[in-house]
Amino acid sequence: MANLMKTAQTKAKAAAVRRLPPRWGGWLLAVPPMLFTLLFFLAPLVLLMIYSFGKIDILTFEIKFGWNLGNWAALGNGVYLSGLIRSLVLTLVSTVLCAVIGFPTALAISRASGRIQTVLLLAIIVPYWISFVVRNYAWLTLLGPRGLVTRLLTAVHLTGPGQDLRYTTGAILVGMVSSYLPLMILPIFVAMERIDPAVLDAAADLGLTALATVRRVILPLSMPGFIAGILLVGIPATGEYTIPSILGGGKTLMVGNIIHDQFLGVGDIPVGSAIATALMGLMLVLLLATRRRVRQLEDVL
C-alpha cells in the first residue's frame, strides 16, 4: 500500500514538473536574457550598494571608496529623513486608498457579464496606457484656481473660491491614486474570478446576506489579489518621481525627487546611492515577507 502511495506521489510530482527533454539546448536560450539581467540589472544594484559606502570630495567631485558610513548617517539627518518619511506615508495612504476604492470597483466589474465586462476591463486598462505625464498634467488644469474640480469643490463648500489646489500633498495623492488604481483593480478582479461560484451559492444557502457574503467570503478569498495589488502599487509608488514633479511643483516632496537631486543636481552621489539602496532594501524586505504569496502572484498575473 505504502509502495503504491509513493509511486503515485512521485508520478504526480513528475507530471507537475513535466518539462521538455533538455537536449533542446535550453541552456543556450537562457544565455541572452541571463547576460542582460546580470549586466544591466544585478550589477547596477551591486554598484549602488558599493557607492553608498563611498565619500565624495566636494572640491574635486571625486569619489573615494571605503567603508564610509557617513552617507548612511546622513539618512538620519532631518532633511532626508523627513522626505523619506513623507514619501512612505504618502505611498501608504495612496496604496490604502487604492485598495479601498479598488475592491468595490473590481466587485462591480466581476458582476457584469460578457461583453459589458470586457468593455469595462478595457476601460480600466486603457488609461494606464496613456502616459503618466499627460494624465497628471491634466490634473494640474483641473485643480488650478479656475479649474473644474476646484469650482466643483467650492460649490459644495469644501474649499474657498479661487483656491489653488495644485502643488499640494492632496494633489499628489489624487495623482497617485488615479494613476495606480488600475494596477490594484486588475489583480483583485482576477482573484475574484477564481472564486468558485458554487461557494457563493453555498453562502446564500447557509443564510448569508449579500453584504455578509462580500465581507466574509469574497473579501477573504480575494486576498491573493490584494497582496498582488499592494505589491504592484506600493513598491513602484515609493520611488515615484513623475507625479510629485508635476503635481508637487518644484518642491522636492518624495524620495524619487530627492534621489534625482542628489545625482543630477547637487551631485552628492554617495548619499543618493545610500538613499536608493535603502529603498531597495525596503523593497526586498517587503518581497521576502510576502514570498509565499509571490507564487499566488504568479497565478494572478
Add this chain to the structure above:
Amino acid sequence: MSSVRKRHSFSTAVLAAVLVLFYAPILVVAVNALNQDDTLNSWGGGTLRWFRQILADGRVRGDFGTSALIAAATTILSVAIALTTVLAARRLPHGGRTAFNMITYARLMLPEVVTAVGLFLLFRRFGIEMGLVPVIIGHTLFCSAYATVVVQARYAAVSGRFSEAAADLGAGPWRTFRRVTLPLLAPALVVAGLLSFTFSFDDVVSSVFLSGSSVETLPMLMMGMIRQRVTPEVNAIAVAVMTITFAVVALVVAATSVRAAGGVRSSRDGATDDE
C-alpha cells in the same frame, strides 16, 4: 432582496466614480487642445491652432522621432528577451525557473528610480556616455519584464501537450517551434510588443537619468513645458500621442481578440473538453 440591490448600487457607484476619475482628466486635455483661450481658464472657442503649432515645431517633431526610435528598439529587445526567457525557463530545473521568475518580478516591482540610478552609475563607471543606447537599455529593463509576464501566461496555457503532439507526429524541435509554438504564441507576442512600445514611449524616469545632454524624449519635453508655464501646446501633443496609441490598439484589438488585448485572462480558444 433589497440589500442585494443596495450592495449592487454601491459598488456600481464606485465603479462609475472611478471611470470619471480616469477619464475626466483625459477629456479635459482633449477639449483644451482645441481651446482658443491660451490661459485655459475658460472656453475661448474651438481652434486647431495648437496642433498646427506643434507640427511646425521642429523640436517637437524631433523628440517625437527620438521617442519612437527608442520605443521601437526597446520593443524588439524586450520581446526577444521575453521569448528567450520563457522558452528557456521551461527547460530549466525547478530552482532555475524560480530564479528567473523572481528576477522578472523584481524588475517589475523595484522602483524605476533605483534601477535607473544604478544604470547611471554603471555607465559612468565604464565611461559610457549617456544617450540613446543607455536609455534603450533602461527602458528594456522593465519593458522586457512586462513582456515576459504576458508571453509566459500565454505559453503556459498553450505549449506542453501541443509540442509533445508535434514531436509525436514527426516534427523536430525547430519545426515544432515554427509550426506550432510560434503561431500559438503570436497574439501574446503582439500584446507584449504593444505594451513595450507604449511604456517605453511614455517613460520619464529612466529617460531623465540616462539621456544625458544630447538626447531628449517627448515626455521629457512635455515635463519641461509643464514646469515653465501652463501651455496649451502640451495638450495638443498629448492628444496627438493618445490618438496614435488608441489607433494602434484599436487595430490590434480588431485583428486579434478583445481578451488578448486585455491580457488579463489566458485565451481559451482551442480548449478541448478535457481534464
Add this chain to the structure above:
Amino acid sequence: MTNDTSALAKAPANPPEPATRAGGGAPVLKLRSLRREYHGAAVVEGVDLELRDGEFFSFIGPSGCGKTTTLRMIAGLEDASSGQILLSGKDVTKVPAHRRNVHTVFQSYALFPHLTVAENIAFGLRERKRPDQEIRARVSRMLELVELTGRQNARPRELSGGMQQRVALARSLVLDPAVLLLDEPLGALDLRLRRQMQLLLKTVQQEVGITFVYVTHDQEEAFSMSDRVGVMNAGELVQVGAPRDVYERPATRFVADFVGAVNQLPARVLGRSGDTVEADVALLGRVRVPATGEIGAEALCVVRPEVPALGPADGAGPGCLVTDVSFEGPQTSVGLLAADGIALTIVVPSHSLPRDLATGDAVTVSVREDNLWLIPA
C-alpha cells in the same frame, strides 16, 4: 511497413480477415527490462513484453501503476532510465520521439487549435514533405475511415469531444505507424459515446491491421477490445495474457482483486499432480483445483462471483445465510454468510432467483471444481 492505407476504401468495416489479426512473424514491439526512475524511485520496473504485428494490446491497472509512463517511453516522450525498446527489430531506445515510427492518440486529443481538421490530420505528412496531391488523398480517406467527411475545414473548438477524438485518431493513423499508442482516449466521453468509440476503434484496428497499444484503467473496456492485456501494479508488469486467461487465471492476489474476483478462500495444499492441486479449501472441503506454478503450502482459492450456483436450503453444498440482495438488472448480486464466518459475494442471473429471496433466507451454494483457481497466498 506495408500496412497500406489504400486498403481503407470505405468506412463501414468488412468482417475482420483472420490473416490481419494477431498476424504471425517477428514481434513488432519488444520491451526489455524497461525501467523509469524519478528522483530515485522507480515508476516503471523490469517490464518485458513482446507484441506481434496487428495485435490489440492493453495495459490496465490502477492510477499511478506506470502504464502511461510505459506508453510514453514507447512513444519517446520520456526517456527510459534503463532497458531497451525495439521497434521492428531496431533499437530505438535513444531515438527521439519525432524520429520514431510510433504515434500517439493523447488523452486530451491535443489537436492544434490554430489548424483546421484537415490541416491537423495532414500535419505529419507535411512534415515528411509528401506531395500535396498525395496528402489530400490520404487525408480524405482518413476522414472517411473515422466518419468525419465534410468536416475538413472546421476548427477543433467547433467539434464535440467525440469528433475531436476521431480527428486525433486520424491524425496519427494517416502516418502508417508501426504501432499506434492510445492513452486513455475515451476517458472524457460519456458512456454511450464511449461504447460507440470502442466499436469504432476496434473496427478501425482490424481494417488497418496496425498494432494498437491501449492504456486504460477500465478493465471491461480493455477486455472487450484487446487480444491480450497486461496488468500493471506499482510499476511492474504483473501478468500478461488473453483477457479470458487473465480473468479466469489471475497470477496473483492483486490481479484477482483487480479483475473483480472478490471471493478468496483460504486453502491448505495437500499435494500436486501435473496441472492440478489437491487442497483443503475453507467451506468447500477437499477439492482438486487447477493452479498456477508457484503455490506453496498455503494458498488462496479464487471463487469468481459468477461461479457458484444457488440452491434451496436442503440442496447439495455448504449452507449459507443471505445477508444482502442487490438487484442490478440482468444480474443480481447476493451476499452470503457461511459457517466459520466466511462471507461470499455471488452474482447470478436475475431470472434464476426466486422472486421472494430476502435477507436471512437459508440457501446452499455449489461450485464446479474446474471453475476454481488457486493463487499464492
